Amino acid sequence: MNNRLSLSIALATYNGERYLAEQLDSIAQQTRLPDELIITDDASIDATSTLVLDFAKRAPFTVRFQVNNERLGSTRNFERAIRVCNGDIIFLCDQDDVWYPSKIALMEERFIKNPSAGAVFTDADVVGQDMRPFGKRLWKTFRFSREEQERITACDALSVLLKHSVVTGATMAFRSTYRDLVLPLPDTWHDAWIALLIGTTSCLDAIPKPLIAYRQHNSNQLGIPRRGRNQGKTCASIYGPQVVRYEAARTRLLELGDRFPITKQKMHSIEEMLLFLRARSALPNARWRRLRRALRELVALRYHRYAYGMASFRKDLLR
Template identity: 40%
Template sequence: MPYNISVAMCTYNGEKYLKEQLESIATQTLLPNELLVCDDCSVDDTLGILERFSLNSPFQVHIFRNDKNMGSTKNFEKCVSLCTRDVIALCDQDDVWLPEKLEKIISVFENLPSAGVVFTDALVVDEELKPLGYNMWESTNFTNKEKKDILNGKPINTLLKHNVATGATMAFKSLYRDRFFPIPANWYHDAWITFVIALYCDLRFIEEPLIKYRQHGAQQVGGIKNENFSLEKGFKNTREYYKKEHEHYIVALNKIIELKDQVASSQEIIKLVRQRVDYLQLRAGPPKMKTKRLIKVMENLLTMQYHKYSNGFLSAVKDLLFKP
């Protein structure tokens, strides 16, 4: 079936790079049907650039200015809610799309009707769009095993470890929108959308960089390349970090329980998420009594939680040496 496309773009003081992004959308080999823009109270020429672009755009452009600053997650939630087409492609203000991005994404939806989310790799570039020598998936450490899990219908195994679908590269079917609303404040919008839709249907990816993902000082989340494993890296995450992650997955667990009657294999997924929650609780604050701490650490070593989600034995040693 043919799919109509909405592009959901959020802007905030984006005048420096916005023109290039808009031009890259307007020169797609498959044009979207509409561009929805929610501006989060910009004080530069962002709105002027958008309005001038809309005058000669090859597709409909709808511009909305927030009455107050909402922040990235809630701004994207609003923008997605305003989209009217079958497929919604998320869009940042500072990247550049390669010409065949939308065409190749839509081709996946057409060839695999069970897909709910399609995402791509990205070429990581500097402010002047010069390649930095690596792609996004190298930055996020999207492994071959994780790719196989996704292709074999087990995306939750990967998403419980980390989000691999960067919002600027992804598109999803709008029919799932009501199921992931509202987007929790302690989740990034792209991670939450991907996680919830993965409960219902397939994820698919394109092993090709289809955007230039620009790195600059004003970014909220960048694509910094991971360093090689080191002792320092193994000990870097703080108890506060794990407390936040614990809260993060408590929200996910409650959502799955809420949707369990709609989700195939919901009991198995709930079990996996509960394991993740329990593990994060351990990392956030191991038991003060040494015997109980040793038992908890050994349990999580035997179930491979340390190896799946952290740095294996190194992380276990960290928790054994915990000082209350």
């Protein structure tokens, strides 16, 4: 394979002793080893540091380990790891997953074959805390359809991402040239934030193969989508935070438009998404008063472009 890239892994840890050794071992067993592994620890009080230092002595690649003097929180700690990376490609890594041996090699190959791809992501096997398979793939839980995968391949990631999130950070790597675009990270919404900004200003590439075991346990920060997670919530509490997130994304894109150009059509789509989210967040608590506003969005086809059509329309009327 020509044009070999330099590859960094950004791993943020906090009290990770339970699963970290398995993840580190899976990185060391890659068929294409990284050029460096950056680990930033958020002042853990367990054996995380001991595990990392022991691994660094025997790792067949450079391991750089930094420990925060005080807790920064998961977002700032992860951001710190990304900032320190020197590679052309930055792989995002969680402390509790396991990477399959060909993960780095296949993703590097995709970056080389597709120079227009700012980021590459993959499918994953969903497993329990003991690594027993749940019998499902991550993309299926996201309802990431074959047609949407083809749109991603055709460099139309934005139309997919505005409808729903399909990218998990633990399966993603991105070109370091986009680091200034995605950092600083917002306090929530990290994976979708990175995918949205890079997918808006370049292309994404999706590998339809599970390349990690995505571990689910009681301490997951995000994990797979769960049914009923919005049960009992008002429209304002569900969609209001999304308005804030998309406003922040729009602001970042406008601020850095000279370095990371965005087409008028894509900016229009983001503006329309904001109109839609504002309308949904403003739906009254009284169900009988929602119909007129929701119908306006339905007629404008925004329920079909940015949600699941009539199913989402009915849900907004009945929730």
